Amino acid sequence: MPMRRWWDRAQALAGAPSLRGVGVCAEDWLQAARDVAAAGGRLLSLWGSGEPRDTESAAIYAAYLSDLGVLILQLPIERKTGDESGDYPGLEEIFPAASRLQRAAFDISGVRSSDPDRRPWLRHGKDYDFVRVDGEGVHEIAVGPVHAGTIEPGHFRFSVVGEKVLRLEERLGYTHKGVEQRFTELPILEAHRLAARVCGDSAVAYSWAYCQALEGISGCVIPARAAWLRAAFLELERVANHLGDLGALGNDAGFAFGLAQFSRLKEELLRAVSAALGQRYLLDAIVPGGTTVDLSPEAGRALANTVRKVCEEATELRAIYDEHSGVRDRFTGAGRLAPELAIRLGVLGLVGRASGQPLDARVDLPCAPYTELAVSKVVQSGGDVAARVAVRFEELAVSARLLERMLEGLPPGGHVENIEAPTDGTFGAGLIEGWRGPVLIALEAGPGGSIRRCHPHDSSWQGWPAIEHAIIGNIVADFPLINKSFNLAYSGVDL
Amino acid sequence: MLKTLRKIGSIGLVSEPAPAPDELLRLRRTLDARVTEVLGRALCIRHVDAGSCNGCELEIVALNNAFYNLEGCNIRFVASPRHADLLLVTGPVTANMEAALKRVYDAMPGPKLVVALGDCGCTGGIFGERGASRGRVANVIPVDVAVPGCPPNPARILQGLLTAISPGVATSER
Numbered sequence: 001m002p003m004r005r006w007w008d009r010a011q012a013l014a015g016a017p018s019l020r021g022v023g024v025c026a027e028d029w030l031q032a033a034r035d036v037a038a039a040g041g042r043l044l045s046l047w048g049s050g051e052p053r054d055t056e057s058a059a060i061y062a063a064y065l066s067d068l069g070v071l072i073l074q075l076p077i078e079r080k081t082g083d084e085s086g087d088y089p090g091l092e093e094i095f096p097a098a099s100r101l102q103r104a105a106f107d108i109s110g111v112r113s114s115d116p117d118r119r120p121w122l123r124h125g126k127d128y129d130f131v132r133v134d135g136e137g138v139h140e141i142a143v144g145p146v147h148a149g150t151i152e153p154g155h156f157r158f159s160v161v162g163e164k165v166l167r168l169e170e171r172l173g174y175t176h177k178g179v180e181q182r183f184t185e186l187p188i189l190e191a192h193r194l195a196a197r198v199c200g201d202s203a204v205a206y207s208w209a210y211c212q213a214l215e216g217i218s219g220c221v222i223p224a225r226a227a228w229l230r231a232a233f234l235e236l237e238r239v240a241n242h243l244g245d246l247g248a249l250g251n252d253a254g255f256a257f258g259l260a261q262f263s264r265l266k267e268e269l270l271r272a273v274s275a276a277l278g279q280r281y282l283l284d285a286i287v288p289g290g291t292t293v294d295l296s297p298e299a300g301r302a303l304a305n306t307v308r309k310v311c312e313e314a315t316e317l318r319a320i321y322d323e324h325s326g327v328r329d330r331f332t333g334a335g336r337l338a339p340e341l342a343i344r345l346g347v348l349g350l351v352g353r354a355s356g357q358p359l360d361a362r363v364d365l366p367c368a369p370y371t372e373l374a375v376s377k378v379v380q381s382g383g384d385v386a387a388r389v390a391v392r393f394e395e396l397a398v399s400a401r402l403l404e405r406m407l408e409g410l411p412p413g414g415h416v417e418n419i420e421a422p423t424d425g426t427f428g429a430g431l432i433e434g435w436r437g438p439v440l441i442a443l444e445a446g447p448g449g450s451i452r453r454c455h456p457h458d459s460s461w462q463g464w465p466a467i468e469h470a471i472i473g474n475i476v477a478d479f480p481l482i483n484k485s486f487n488l489a490y491s492g493v494d495l
Numbered sequence: 496m497l498k499t500l501r502k503i504g505s506i507g508l509v510s511e512p513a514p515a516p517d518e519l520l521r522l523r524r525t526l527d528a529r530v531t532e533v534l535g536r537a538l539c540i541r542h543v544d545a546g547s548c549n550g551c552e553l554e555i556v557a558l559n560n561a562f563y564n565l566e567g568c569n570i571r572f573v574a575s576p577r578h579a580d581l582l583l584v585t586g587p588v589t590a591n592m593e594a595a596l597k598r599v600y601d602a603m604p605g606p607k608l609v610v611a612l613g614d615c616g617c618t619g620g621i622f623g624e625r626g627a628s629r630g631r632v633a634n635v636i637p638v639d640v641a642v643p644g645c646p647p648n649p650a651r652i653l654q655g656l657l658t659a660i661s662p663g664v665a666t667s668e669r
Contacts (some may be wrong), residue, residue: 122627124591145595148574150542150555153592174591175546178627185623194621200550200646244556257499263560264509270557280648281550320498491548494589 003039006032007068015216018069018365019429026089029075033062033094041066042346042359043095045440045457046102047180048109050077058111060088062098063429063440063457065348069365070431072442077111090115097346097462104173104495108180122173122494133159133167141476145174152490156479163475168468175494183454188214188421188445189288191454195441196283198456199492204230204237205434206441206456207286212367212430213443214288217422224411226290227368232406233282233291235399238435239307240269240281242392242399243314245487249389250321252481253330261317265310272306275299290416295407304407311400318393331386335470335482338383347466348459349437351486354391355383361433373402383470385485421449436460436489458492509561522650523568526657530569533660534580538570540656541579541603545596545632546622547586550646551613555583563649570656576602581659584636587615587622588629600636608659610640612652617641 010020024032033043044065050058058077063070077087090113091098102113103121112118119129132140138161145153155171179198183191195210196203208230215222243266250258270280276299277285285293295303321327337347339356352359362375378394380387422428422445430441437459446452467486471479530538542555558565565571573579576599588596600609611632614620624630632638642655 122591145592146543146599150544150552150572152544152547152549152552153595174595175544175548175586175589176591176627177546177587177589177622178625179622181626182622197548197550197621197645200548201553203550244553257503260561261502261506263557264506264562267557267560267562281553281646283550283645316502320502323498489549491546 003035003041003066003068006035007066007071010071013072013216013428014426015219016212016429019072019431020069021072021074021427023074023076026075029062029073030089030091032073033091036064036066036071037094039066042348042462043091043097044070044348044438045442045455045461046091046098046105047442047455047457048105048111049444049453050109050111058087058109060105060111061442061455062091063442065359065438067364070429070440072429086112086114088113092117095346096344096465100465101461108495122176124173128171130157130169130171131167135161137161138166154490158476158479160476163477165471165474165476165479168471170464170468172464172490173494175491177495179495180453180455183451184446186451187449188443188451189419189449191451192287193284195456196286198495199458199489200281200283201241202237202434202436202439202458202489202492203281203283204233204286205432205439207283208234209430209432209439209441209456210443210454211286211288212432213428213441214422215419216430217426217428217443217445218288218419220289220417220419222290222417223413223415224368225294225413226415226417228406228410229291229293229295229415230286231369231373232295232403233285234432234434235403235406236269236273236307237282239311239396239399239403240266240273241435242396243269243310245484246314246317246389246392248484249331249385249481250327252484253327255321255324255327258317258321258327262314265313269306269310272303276303287416289419290414292416294415295410300407300410304404307400307403307407311396314393314396321389328386330478330481331389332384334385334478335467335474335485336382336384337466337470339381341469342383342466345466345469346462348462349433350391350395350435351388351463351466352437353378354380354387356381361431361438365431367432369406373405375402385481388485421445424448425452436487437463456492456495458489460488460493463488464493510564510567522653522657523564526568526570526653529657529660536569538581538656538660539573539579540570540581540583541573541576541599542583542585543596543599545584545586545592545616545635546589546628547613547615551585551616554646554649554652555585555612557649558652563653565653568653576600577604579603579607581608581610581656582636583610583612584632585612585616587619587624588632588635590627590629593629593635596635608640609636609638610642610655610659611638612642612655613647614643614645617643620645
């Protein structure tokens with residue numbers, strides 16, 4: 001059955017025409033996955049529902065990204081305790097990114113896939129069975145969870161010969177805080193605050209995706225001004241993070257000048273954001289129904305001026321990076337993720353676009369106000385550190401142009417609308433292209449304004465396995481640079 | 496190279512000018528004097544993310560930009576706990592990071608200072624204290640100073656560091 005038939009069988013989710021959901025049986029579950037793969041679709045997310053000991057309400061969900069939109073499948077599960085074949089057929093053969101998602105779903109919800117890899121992912125035990133590489137001269141280097149710099153915790157196990165990396169295996173989950181459980185303890189109209197803190201550097205993307213899901217099932221239509229403000233916040237978040245990354249990447253290539261300049265530009269931007277909106281990072285700027293803050297025309301102009309200046313300087317700095325032989329030498333060819341491999345691994349977002357994958361939810365599945373804006377997709381095919389740097393530079397320019405339009409052309413009207421809690425059992429989803437890639441929030445309302453289930457998904461789930469491939473054959477000393485060029489979320493995937 | 500030099504020349508020094516009657520600047524001056532008085536050398540900080548959302552980390556990184564110029568205050572981040580005077584901890588402590596955090600703390604030479612950073616480090620924040628989250632840092636290791644904020648801005652972090660090296664805060668031999 002071609003992909004189209006599944007799409008036609010599914011129902012549009014409330015308030016989200018490009019997102020559809022459908023319940024399936026176990027055979028359909030696998031067939032749908034094959035059909036999606038055959039049609040060039042990607043696995044966007046996979047999660048389970050139900051408490052580990054609860055045998056009635058368990059289900060497994062898969063969200064696919066295709067040309068048609070986002071298709072969410074739900075497979076109800078009868079738990080077969082003690083059965084070696086698992087509770088549902090695993091998708092890891094069709095979509096490699098499913099493997100860790102399935103292991104995480106078991107740790108959180110107790111539903112087991114048929115995947116023979118049953119090592120815990122989020123619930124750490126005492127020992128972890130890393131895959132060992134044997135052979136003459138092979139040795140292991142264990143790094144983390146605590147690293148030398150100010151970065152999030154994770155463990156990396158390198159198998160090397162001399163300086164060359166033969167294999168890398170990641171072990172994440174160190175920042176697992178029980179986010180999905182926590183969602184169910186918060187009122188549905190207040191949990192946007194938690195959504196913003198799933199991954200603090202992408203607070204706007206997460207809180208917007210959450211509010212989008214909630215507003216869809218509550219039947220709340222936000223004012224046009226609120227949508228434009230949210231989009232401006234999202235682009236500001238993108239610019240700030242790209243500036244930070246570009247500086248750190250220069251530094252990791254031994255060019256401290258780059259760090260000094262870009263961190264100065266980032267600080268100038270954050271101060272302008274703070275002056276205009278009252279906060280440096282927009283963790284509490286988006287609320288159900290709209291935004292907490294509005295932007296006066298003067299503040300908008302001042303902010304637009306800073307954005308313009310900062311992005312002009314970034315262009316100037318790009319020429320310096322491009323002409324610096326030492327920087328070019330480190331960037332070019334390092335950590336290459338070939339486009340064919342990016343397709344096979346289903347990589348999304350910025351990392352995907354640097355490996356020739358033209359996916360950007362702002363263009364492919366736009367919500368307001370992106371429906372009215374011409375966002376240019378930035379795509380590079382090199383797949384190396386240089387390509388990921390180039391994508392960031394070019395996206396800065398795109399965001400600067402968008403911000404110019406947004407900050408000075410906000411539609412008039414209010415910036416927040418009243419919203420009521422949705423009815424029990426309604427299911428919604430939100431999809432926002434954050435600076436790393438698409439952020440999906442799936443939300444199911446419970447009784448009395450509670451949350452039955454909320455699953456946040458970061459595209460870093462798809463990116464982490466790609467690093468394990470991109471590092472092969474590189475030297476250990478290039479890992480910090482390669483890792484930074486991906487700059488994936490830890491907290492966002494540890495949940 | 497010429498472009499690089501021209502860029503450096505055209506930007507000049509962005510470090511906040513010394514005579515400005517600015518809150519932030521006063522803070523930096525006090526901090527520098529205090530560090531020299533207490534330690535007679537740079538204050539060495541080891542940062543551990545014990546489960547943070549990565550928000551506090553953004554502001555810790557910002558401390559090193561030219562505006563806040565942390566190294567200019569005689570404070571630096573070090574890679575090993577063996578070299579650290581002060582442990583800066585972010586996040587609610589997760590069950591999965593508890594052992595690592597304790598090991599870092601134990602690896603530091605005494606006397607040692609601990610600063611819990613951000614609402615999560617101070618109280619467990621929005622993540623609370625149950626299941627996978629052990630809550631505030633003080634639930635796992637002794638804390639001398641707690642700096643609230645979500646995230647605390649760089650000036651507030653500097654203020655917290657100053658408080659930590661003020662007399663009467665801690666530095667008991669642990």
